[in-house]
Amino acid sequence: AQKVTQAQTEISVVEKEDVTLDCVYETRDTTYYLFWYKQPPSGELVFLIRRNSFDEQNEISGRYSWNFQKSTSSFNFTITASQVVDSAVYFCALSEASHSNYQLIWGAGTKLIIKP
Amino acid sequence: EAEVAQSPRYKITEKSQAVAFWCDPISGHATLYWYRQILGQGPELLVQFQDESVVDDSQLPKDRFSAERLKGVDSTLKIQPAELGDSAMYLCASSLVTGHSYEQYFGPGTRLTVT
Numbered sequence: 001a002q003k004v005t006q007a008q009t010e011i012s013v014v015e016k017e018d019v020t021l022d023c024v025y026e027t028r029d030t031t032y033y034l035f036w037y038k039q040p041p042s043g044e045l046v047f048l049i050r051r052n053s054f055d056e057q058n059e060i061s062g063r064y065s066w067n068f069q070k071s072t073s074s075f076n077f078t079i080t081a082s083q084v085v086d087s088a089v090y091f092c093a094l095s096e097a098s099h100s101n102y103q104l105i106w107g108a109g110t111k112l113i114i115k116p
Numbered sequence: 117e118a119e120v121a122q123s124p125r126y127k128i129t130e131k132s133q134a135v136a137f138w139c140d141p142i143s144g145h146a147t148l149y150w151y152r153q154i155l156g157q158g159p160e161l162l163v164q165f166q167d168e169s170v171v172d173d174s175q176l177p178k179d180r181f182s183a184e185r186l187k188g189v190d191s192t193l194k195i196q197p198a199e200l201g202d203s204a205m206y207l208c209a210s211s212l213v214t215g216h217s218y219e220q221y222f223g224p225g226t227r228l229t230v231t
Binding site: 035037042043044045046047050091093101102103104106107108109 | 156157158159161164171172205207209218219220221222223224225227
């Protein structure tokens with residue numbers, strides 16, 4: 001069963017619009033970590049954020065913000081005032097304490113297209 | 117800023133040939149991962165090393181794939197013989213230690229095309 005769901009396969013917006021990428025996860029662990037990675041066309045996966053299950057505070061980093069809600073098992077990512085350079089595939093991932101070797105469980109990714 | 121190095125960046129090979137990829141993790145990172153990523157999908161873990169030891173290779177097709185990290189630093193992933201279905205991006209990542217709180221840092225990847 002898929003444990004990380006990114007239901008949006010592709011999103012296309014015009015530059016300067018705000019956009020939210022959804023991530024829903026499933027786990028029975030009480031201790032777990034959630035991650036977001038960005039993969040631009042060059043192919044390298046870039047780490048964006050890590051959030052542990054005990055910290056539900058929202059986080060803001062420049063134009064990026066993350067909303068973690070345990071009640072809905074969601075960890076959504078919002079880009080404010082999007083720019084063309086934000087165009088990439090974004091992956092959400094989960095790491096469970098009970099999972100052997102703490103491996104990452106990846107979502108299928110959301111392709112974000114920012115049009116000038 | 118420290119980075120994970122990989123080479124080559126691109127590789128075209130004919131099926132049945134051997135191919136090898138190299139990865140140098142961030143200095144001091146004990147855990148090294150090899151992933152395969154097919155276009156339009158998330159990464160799939162092939163093998164995970166803790167220092168020089170393999171801790172998980174359950175998804176590695178061992179009839180044709182092999183991986184080593186002899187001195188616990190850099191690593192090589194080999195495919196022999198390559199098949200058409202092996203065409204993919206091969207990503208290397210490293211983390212400070214093995215643990216679910218530690219983020220993985222990725223290299224630029226090797227894009228393999230098998231003809």
